[in-house]
Amino acid sequence: MEMKPQLPGGLTASQVLDTYFLEARARLIELAAMLDRIDRAAEAAAVRTDSRLKFIQDSLKILQRSEPGRARAIQELYSLK
Amino acid sequence: MFFIDPHIHMVSRTTADYEMLALSGVVAVSEPAFWAGFDRSPAGFMDYFRQLTECEPRRAAQFGIEHYCWICLNPKEAEDLGKAREVLAEIPSFLACPNVLGVGEIGLNKNTPNEAKVFQQHVQLAIEATHGTRNGGKHALILIHTPHLEDKLKGTRMILDMLRDFGSAIDPARVLIDHVEEHTISLVKDAGYWAGMTIYPISKATPARAVDMIELYGAERLCVNAAADWGVSDPLNTHRTMLEAQRRGHKLPELLKVFHNNPAEFFGQNPNFKIKPIDVLQRTHQQ
Numbered sequence: 001m002e003m004k005p006q007l008p009g010g011l012t013a014s015q016v017l018d019t020y021f022l023e024a025r026a027r028l029i030e031l032a033a034m035l036d037r038i039d040r041a042a043e044a045a046a047v048r049t050d051s052r053l054k055f056i057q058d059s060l061k062i063l064q065r066s067e068p069g070r071a072r073a074i075q076e077l078y079s080l081k
Numbered sequence: 082m083f084f085i086d087p088h089i090h091m092v093s094r095t096t097a098d099y100e101m102l103a104l105s106g107v108v109a110v111s112e113p114a115f116w117a118g119f120d121r122s123p124a125g126f127m128d129y130f131r132q133l134t135e136c137e138p139r140r141a142a143q144f145g146i147e148h149y150c151w152i153c154l155n156p157k158e159a160e161d162l163g164k165a166r167e168v169l170a171e172i173p174s175f176l177a178c179p180n181v182l183g184v185g186e187i188g189l190n191k192n193t194p195n196e197a198k199v200f201q202q203h204v205q206l207a208i209e210a211t212h213g214t215r216n217g218g219k220h221a222l223i224l225i226h227t228p229h230l231e232d233k234l235k236g237t238r239m240i241l242d243m244l245r246d247f248g249s250a251i252d253p254a255r256v257l258i259d260h261v262e263e264h265t266i267s268l269v270k271d272a273g274y275w276a277g278m279t280i281y282p283i284s285k286a287t288p289a290r291a292v293d294m295i296e297l298y299g300a301e302r303l304c305v306n307a308a309a310d311w312g313v314s315d316p317l318n319t320h321r322t323m324l325e326a327q328r329r330g331h332k333l334p335e336l337l338k339v340f341h342n343n344p345a346e347f348f349g350q351n352p353n354f355k356i357k358p359i360d361v362l363q364r365t366h367q368q
């Protein structure tokens with residue numbers, strides 16, 4: 001299915017950024033704090049190779065892409081083949 | 082603003098929730114049969130179906146809400162094929178009840194062979210319900226649950242494959258596939274089915290992502306629900322999604338389409354469903 005490039009409401013990119021930036025920032029800090037929490041916990045080394053942590057690292061790589069479709073790509077990454 | 086909640090499990094909500102739904106513009110609810118949190122006996126199912134067809138409509142009517150429901154054996158209880166057979170045998174008589182819209186929510190949970198078998202039996206039953214119910218020669222409406230998290234993509238593909246195997250006996254316009262997300266919505270819509278998006282904490286979509294999907298894939302054949310049940314869930318997540326769309330500049334006719342008229346159109350294929358789509362005159366200010 002063809003994806004529509006523009007927001008129908010007519011929000012500009014800078015309005016979108018204004019609206020959602022603080023929420024996104026908060027979620028990134030939550031994620032960082034969760035990773036820190038794992039490191040501080042007993043037997044942290046035992047989970048270092050856990051596939052769920054690899055999922056997080058691979059998701060972060062998807063965030064660095066410059067083209068759209070990132071949410072879908074993370075969903076597919078997490079899906080059983 | 083008027084809402085039809087296309088997927089809510091009122092048996093696990095309080096009567097105060099009915100009042101709150103009425104106060105927030107909900108004129109009708111559609112309640113699919115689902116898992117009770119434990120596996121029931123066949124007799125337990127019969128009581129549950131009576132609760133859906135007799136008791137809940139009365140509870141809803143106190144607040145002017147029309148209550149509709151769907152009948153089936155939930156995929157979580159499909160592992161015991163013997164029990165499934167017993168429950169399936171009783172479903173046709175409930176499909177004839179005046180507030181029943183069709184067969185649902187059937188589907189897959191862990192994508193097991195037994196779940197798939199019982200899914201196909203339900204679809205067959207919907208096809209056979211062509212006669213004897215008020216479906217005008219068409220198969221009964223079908224509401225489908227897709228699995229959660231990492232099982233969703235594979236489960237959705239399995240469901241689409243199984244439906245395709247029924248060939249022309251299945252009309253995609255009479256089937257709604259629920260809980261779609263970014264990686265499954267186009268599979269469902271491209272195949273001509275209706276799609277439902279569920280706003281549910283952690284495991285499904287959020288209001289912002291749901292509005293993204295409306296923008297990316299269009300409002301045609303798309304419904305939004307909160308699937309509120311006995312878990313941590315919130316019936317007003319449907320309304321939060323409407324507010325999110327409004328804040329992005331979506332206009333009233335489109336909001337009405339997604340949150341009222343689309344469900345009215347899909348459910349209205351069964352004459353049991355009485356509420357018609359609403360037309361709005363464009364407001365001149367602050368649409």
Ligand SMILES: [Zn+2]
Nearest residue numbers: 113115186308
């Ligand atoms: Zn449900």
